[in-house]
Amino acid sequence: MEPRKLLQQMFEAAVRSALPEYCVPRHLPSPPKGRVVVVGAGKASAAMARAFEDAWDGEISAGLVVTRYGYEVPCRRIEVVSASHPVPDQAGGAAAARMLELVRGLTCDDLVVCLISGGGSALLPLPLPGVTLAQKQELSRELLRCGAAISEINCVRRHLSAIKGGRLAAACHPARVLTLTISDVPGDNPADIASGPTVGDATTCADALAIVDRYRIPLPGSLRERLVSGWGESVKPDDPRPRDAQFRLVATPQAALEAAAQVARRQGIAAHILSDRIEGESREVGKTLAAIALQVARRRHPFGAPCVLLSGGETTVTVRGSGRGGPNVEFLLALALALEGEKGIFAVAGDTDGVDGQEEIAGGFVSPDLLQRAWEAGINPRLSLDDNDGHGFFEALGETLVTGPTLTNVNDFRAIFIAG
Structure with a gap:
């Protein structure tokens, strides 16, 4: 798939x-x-x-x-x-x-x-x-x-x-x-x-x-x-x-992660739930999960590829810039910067209520070519992160996750797929 x-x-x-x-x-x-x-x-x-x-x-x-x-x-x-x-x-x-x-x-x-x-x-x-x-x-x-x-x-x-x-x-x-x-x-x-x-x-x-x-x-x-x-x-x-x-x-968030894991497993892909309660600054969580994904992709440790790394919780953003914020897109932008276009790694993150921060956008997607496409479009990913402008970044590249009101809310959802 x-x-x-x-x-x-x-x-x-x-x-x-x-x-x-x-x-x-x-x-x-x-x-x-x-x-x-x-x-x-x-x-x-x-x-x-x-x-x-x-x-x-x-x-x-x-x-x-x-x-x-x-x-x-x-x-x-x-x-x-x-x-x-x-x-x-x-x-x-x-x-x-x-x-x-x-x-x-x-x-x-x-x-x-x-x-x-x-x-x-x-x-x-x-x-x-x-x-x-x-x-x-x-x-x-x-x-x-x-x-x-x-x-x-x-x-x-x-x-x-x-x-x-x-x-x-x-x-x-x-x-x-x-x-x-x-x-x-x-x-x-x-x-x-x-x-x-x-x-x-x-x-x-x-x-x-x-x-x-x-x-x-x-x-x-x-x-x-x-x-x-x-x-x-x-x-x-x-x-x-x-x-x-x-x-x-x-x-609960844990039950939601388990439901997502079953989707991957039906495709023959191993799914690992890291935690349903990850907190902290979104950009720091992005860097940490990128390090784990790279460890899997390059060293086959602690898991073999292909696999999916799942996590939930509620990260936060300390707003210092004037952008359109959103903890899930801030996580994704920091993740993408830390991955540096690593081949075979893809990700999604979104708020399960359909609203990331104060935007009517749930989250977004990361692919290996995301940063290259941004530079070609004249967008500096690092400056976007510094300005807390994750929504502006992903919207400009057509990589937003838009659901409308989902009528439920079990917190943030993150999935990183390492193709191997």
Whole structure:
């Protein structure tokens, strides 16, 4: 099979394995004596709501989910609201406030089903009293630019939120709570997926403040005071309200990588999953994986060729240039530069939600002739990387991966094919 077609099929298999229509129905709860309320947030939440509706035989008393603009799926009994991601907006804040009201006053006979997926943190931007949406928007921009890991970003978010960090589960109490989750974070830590609205949080305001100071992010006095005083402390794991809630992972990055591996193996090509939780600067990860690919291509170690090296996780970009960014295309550009046109090595990288950074482009492709084609087109690959302009680079060469909204999100997907 032609290398690019193989890589495309592996990416598609990874996305398909995490589609809500396949993974949600396998995890339906038992019907309660009382009411059923469905809430949720994330890029996949509308599709998850539709899948739940289609598979659920009982009544749904009320429902509300918030998803990213463009990721709407029509539902019959669950309201779908659209909001901004990754920088939040007023629509998300209003939806979060309504969600809290929807789950208040329930009894122990009632059931709340929470449909959570990646992106939910930005889509539920309900600030604590005394914190404004404008402050949260500016803080989000700074956190996204500074190169902080997603676990660090969400730690800060949890401690300035009125709904995240277990607060949604606390509002549901004493109703039974079941969270069905599509994971988009390295290690599948429940507290980091959408900043954990239904799970207890072991981190503290002091941890959040340390992260802000580590990256030298300026904070208005009111925000700093809430962290210094501990006034914004999240709901802890030993609190009985989130402690008794159920939490189920219905789709994960590891399962997506395994689905992609099966595509390669059916073609008689060995597939090796390096990790589902690679983090760090995108360009550094690109150089590291290029070194491994070259070791395989030239020394047949630690694997023989032909083979595919698969990995997932969430890399970051510290923005220093004025380009169009994107962690997956930044990874690919650094990979290509480190490979230096090595024959027989091809790669794809993309975000499984269809959006790399803030562009409606999932990622891109690398082939051995990529750098040569760039030079012939008058494009300096090194300058493109220095300017954080991966999207501009791959778009100019016709090597972008465009999917549109995939309606799911299991993080970044990377595949390197070494033909041998």
